[in-house]
Amino acid sequence: MLSKLTSNQKMLLGISGLILLIGIPICIASILLIKSQLVPQPTSVPILDITYCGANPQDICVYSFGRDGAGDTIITLFLPKDLQDFYLKINKISGEALYECEKNKVIENSAYCIGEALLLGEQIEITILSIDGDIPIAYGKFAVTAILISSQNQDSSSLPAQTPSPVSATKTFTLTPTPNSSYPNETDNTSTPTNESDASTSSTSYPNYP
Amino acid sequence: MIHVLQDGFLTFQNHFWLIICIYLVILWGQIVMQYMLSKIFANQFTEDEYFALSLSGWIFPVFVWAGIYFLLNILLGKIIAGIISTIIFIIPFFSIKFKKISPMIFYLSLFLLLSLFLRLALLEQAIFPSYFDSAEHYRVIQYFLSMYQNESWSVNWFMLNYNYYYHTGYHFLSATLIYLFRFNEISFMLVFGQILLALLPISFFFLLKQITGSNTIAFFTCLIAGFGFHMPAYLINWGKYPALLSLVGVQFVICLGYILIKYSVVQSSKSKLYLLVCLSVFITALIHTRTLIIFALVTVLFFVSYQTKKLSIRSQYLSLLLLFVFLGIEFFYIFQSPVLSLLLTGYTQRDLWSLILVLLLIPFSIKSFPNLTFFLLTILCLFMSLLFFPVSLFDYGTQTLLDRPFVQILAYFPLSIIIGLGFASLLFTLQQPPYIRSLINFVMFSFIFLNLNFNYNFYPSDCCQLVSRDDVSALSWIGNNLPDNTKVLIPSNRLYVTAYESTQTQAGVDAGIWITPLFGKDTILSSTETNFEIESVHMLLCSKSIQYIYIGSMPQSFNQISLASHPNWYDPVFLLPKTQVYELIGCQ
Numbered sequence: 133m134l135s136k137l138t139s140n141q142k143m144l145l146g147i148s149g150l151i152l153l154i155g156i157p158i159c160i161a162s163i164l165l166i167k168s169q170l171v172p173q174p175t176s177v178p179i180l181d182i183t184y185c186g187a188n189p190q191d192i193c194v195y196s197f198g199r200d201g202a203g204d205t206i207i208t209l210f211l212p213k214d215l216q217d218f219y220l221k222i223n224k225i226s227g228e229a230l231y232e233c234e235k236n237k238v239i240e241n242s243a244y245c246i247g248e249a250l251l252l253g254e255q256i257e258i259t260i261l262s263i264d265g266d267i268p269i270a271y272g273k274f275a276v277t278a279i280l281i282s283s284q285n286q287d288s289s290s291l292p293a294q295t296p297s298p299v300s301a302t303k304t305f306t307l308t309p310t311p312n313s314s315y316p317n318e319t320d321n322t323s324t325p326t327n328e329s330d331a332s333t334s335s336t337s338y339p340n341y342p
Numbered sequence: 343m344i345h346v347l348q349d350g351f352l353t354f355q356n357h358f359w360l361i362i363c364i365y366l367v368i369l370w371g372q373i374v375m376q377y378m379l380s381k382i383f384a385n386q387f388t389e390d391e392y393f394a395l396s397l398s399g400w401i402f403p404v405f406v407w408a409g410i411y412f413l414l415n416i417l418l419g420k421i422i423a424g425i426i427s428t429i430i431f432i433i434p435f436f437s438i439k440f441k442k443i444s445p446m447i448f449y450l451s452l453f454l455l456l457s458l459f460l461r462l463a464l465l466e467q468a469i470f471p472s473y474f475d476s477a478e479h480y481r482v483i484q485y486f487l488s489m490y491q492n493e494s495w496s497v498n499w500f501m502l503n504y505n506y507y508y509h510t511g512y513h514f515l516s517a518t519l520i521y522l523f524r525f526n527e528i529s530f531m532l533v534f535g536q537i538l539l540a541l542l543p544i545s546f547f548f549l550l551k552q553i554t555g556s557n558t559i560a561f562f563t564c565l566i567a568g569f570g571f572h573m574p575a576y577l578i579n580w581g582k583y584p585a586l587l588s589l590v591g592v593q594f595v596i597c598l599g600y601i602l603i604k605y606s607v608v609q610s611s612k613s614k615l616y617l618l619v620c621l622s623v624f625i626t627a628l629i630h631t632r633t634l635i636i637f638a639l640v641t642v643l644f645f646v647s648y649q650t651k652k653l654s655i656r657s658q659y660l661s662l663l664l665l666f667v668f669l670g671i672e673f674f675y676i677f678q679s680p681v682l683s684l685l686l687t688g689y690t691q692r693d694l695w696s697l698i699l700v701l702l703l704i705p706f707s708i709k710s711f712p713n714l715t716f717f718l719l720t721i722l723c724l725f726m727s728l729l730f731f732p733v734s735l736f737d738y739g740t741q742t743l744l745d746r747p748f749v750q751i752l753a754y755f756p757l758s759i760i761i762g763l764g765f766a767s768l769l770f771t772l773q774q775p776p777y778i779r780s781l782i783n784f785v786m787f788s789f790i791f792l793n794l795n796f797n798y799n800f801y802p803s804d805c806c807q808l809v810s811r812d813d814v815s816a817l818s819w820i821g822n823n824l825p826d827n828t829k830v831l832i833p834s835n836r837l838y839v840t841a842y843e844s845t846q847t848q849a850g851v852d853a854g855i856w857i858t859p860l861f862g863k864d865t866i867l868s869s870t871e872t873n874f875e876i877e878s879v880h881m882l883l884c885s886k887s888i889q890y891i892y893i894g895s896m897p898q899s900f901n902q903i904s905l906a907s908h909p910n911w912y913d914p915v916f917l918l919p920k921t922q923v924y925e926l927i928g929c930q
Contacts, residue, residue: 195811196811196918197919198812198917199917200915201914206916208815234822236815238526238814239528242811242815242818243815244815244818244819340837340838340849341839342684
């Protein structure tokens with residue numbers, strides 16, 4: 133019977149086609165099923181070293197430490213492009229703390245993380261882990277030598293020189309609402325001068341576009 | 343300069359697809375423009391002249407294409423508009439014929455590539471587009487984007503929301519490209535600006551090639567226009583992107599104007615040329631309405647200098663002398679004005695070497711190109727004179743026809759051409775012995791190289807980067823955590839550009855100006871010298887329902903100490919080294 137089958141080329145081709153037609157989808161489905169059941173293994177990609185940011189950061193780094201209203205610590209980070217969503221795990225003497233991180237949607241290479249307060253002088257280990265799979269991305273050791281002082285000074289030294297006005301006891305100021313525009317527009321100016329009794333309030337203005 | 347190129351290359355890698363897509367659009371514009379020009383001028387120009395001129399005018403076909411897409415979007419819907427626009431975009435690329443390019447085109451392309459990498463270096467340090475103008479440009483771009491995204495767009499919606507005209511052309515074009523290619527708006531503004539800067543000098547090649555007939559002079563003038571003066575690159579620090587885009591239009595229209603005067607075009611092509619000129623003027627005016635004043639001035643001056651040509655030599659020199667006297671008087675009064683003096687100090691402090699070169703070459707320029715030099719100097723003179731005469735315009739209050747920043751931007755144009763003409767005259771004058779010409783060429787090109795290395799700044803100026811990395815985090819926190827109806831107090835200073843502004847006109851001075859455009863939350867401007875330690879101030883803030891106070895990273899932001907000293911009135915909610923957000927509490 134087999135010889136009859138093999139001698140008939142047309143039948144042979146048809147059977148081969150049928151096998152392929154059924155077999156290939158079964159194989160693909162099996163592979164996908166097995167893949168989805170596999171536990172993701174830690175990759176062999178080396179963990180990045182995280183440090184304080186320099187003048188022109190390129191790799192992931194810590195930009196500054198701060199704090200919020202609840203006393204929690206804020207850590208701002210510079211991120212390389214297309215970094216997956218992540219969180220921080222901070223190991224310190226008092227234990228481990230997890231920090232939730234928010235990537236900045238407008239500027240892709242920036243994020244801030246908020247978590248348990250850190251103490252000045254504390255030695256900490258920061259591990260950045262991916263939210264998906266808890267895969268370590270970066271690691272670094274820090275000494276919290278200062279809070280509210282950034283890792284580098286930038287842009288604060290030179291400025292459009294402002295002629296300081298004498299500080300008086302009371303000052304008039306104008307509150308100008310900008311509901312639609314942050315650009316000063318005289319037609320939308322609904323300023324409400326307040327303390328009318330004040331006299332010398334106009335400060336010397338420095339021309340714009342220095 | 344090596345580290346500048348390295349930074350530029352890094353930026354190129356980081357924004358690779360954005361840059362490639364923008365360049366594809368520019369290339370498309372150039373191909374279409376070249377086709378149109380070849381229909382008008384046939385074989386009147388060389389290959390490199392066509393290359394330079396068509397690249398100078400790329401924005402006009404692109405603008406028309408964007409307009410077609412916009413109209414099709416409204417009339418036929420997104421999908422059909424997308425298909426038709428894609429077809430229109432693809433077709434010109436099939437007309438590209440691969441052939442051997444001339445050496446000059448190769449050198450120009452190399453120059454443009456180098457220029458691009460040098461310009462991109464700025465983005466290594468620029469976090470956000472600079473200064474307060476950029477925030478408004480972003481906001482208006484978002485407005486046009488919402489028009490594309492708003493399925494129920496209507497004329498009524500347009501009239502309700504578009505409450506004042508503001509550089510419509512730039513915002514419309516930017517929004518269309520961002521929408522079509524799904525760019526990030528901030529990245530687009532930054533990258534597009536640098537690409538425009540990289541390509542801007544190319545129109546000088548065409549112009550000087552036409553005037554002098556020399557590739558060397560034309561190429562040199564390209565370099566001087568690109569890297570000899572702080573303008574137009576410096577305007578990036580002011581966030582004046584519409585002005586930058588309008589320069590592309592102005593320079594192209596001036597090239598067309600020169601062609602109109604110089605060449606007698608075949609009658610059938612004349613109408614096409616006039617149409618092209620009118621369309622270019624219209625689109626350029628849409629981008630920046632003040633360019634109409636430039637076009638008007640140039641047209642009037644053309645006729646004036648044409649009449650001057652008919653005068654005797656003695657009278658011509660007398661006119662020139664009077665012009666120098668008038669320029670001197672203008673310089674004097676400009677220097678006296680605290681608002682206007684920045685025009686002169688901007689050039690003397692940053693471009694002293696180039697100005698010395700201008701002074702050295704002016705006699706040669708006058709010798710060989712008297713009418714053109716007279717024309718250029720008069721243009722400069724008129725630009726500056728318009729700084730002194732106020733006009734009241736509709737709801738815009740008192741303005742001047744040209745303001746100091748715009749004149750400061752434009753001044754590089756006549757100065758660069760004068761240097762080019764002077765160089766040409768120098769070479770014509772000192773023809774023998776031949777090694778002298780080589781020596782002069784070497785000195786002139788070395789000047790550019792030295793200026794690039796020791797004087798030119800490719801990075802953002804400290805003056806105007808309102809947004810630091812801490813600001814980015816604070817802004818993000820505000821966007822994520824504060825409710826939509828939040829009112830945030832941000833610092834401001836008097837707007838002081840022409841000295842005719844009302845004292846009520848305020849401009850934001852730190853990153854707080856980005857809160858409204860980015861997140862739609864209301865911001866209230868208040869003087870940087872607001873004394874938060876006074877109870878009446880606290881009461882006023884409470885009465886105005888202000889909930890938060892933003893202190894950015896600029897030195898002219900609010901004084902944080904005055905807020906920190908009253909914890910019962912101002913509660914710190916987000917503190918970083920350079921940026922703080924306080925909540926207003928203790929309101930009765």
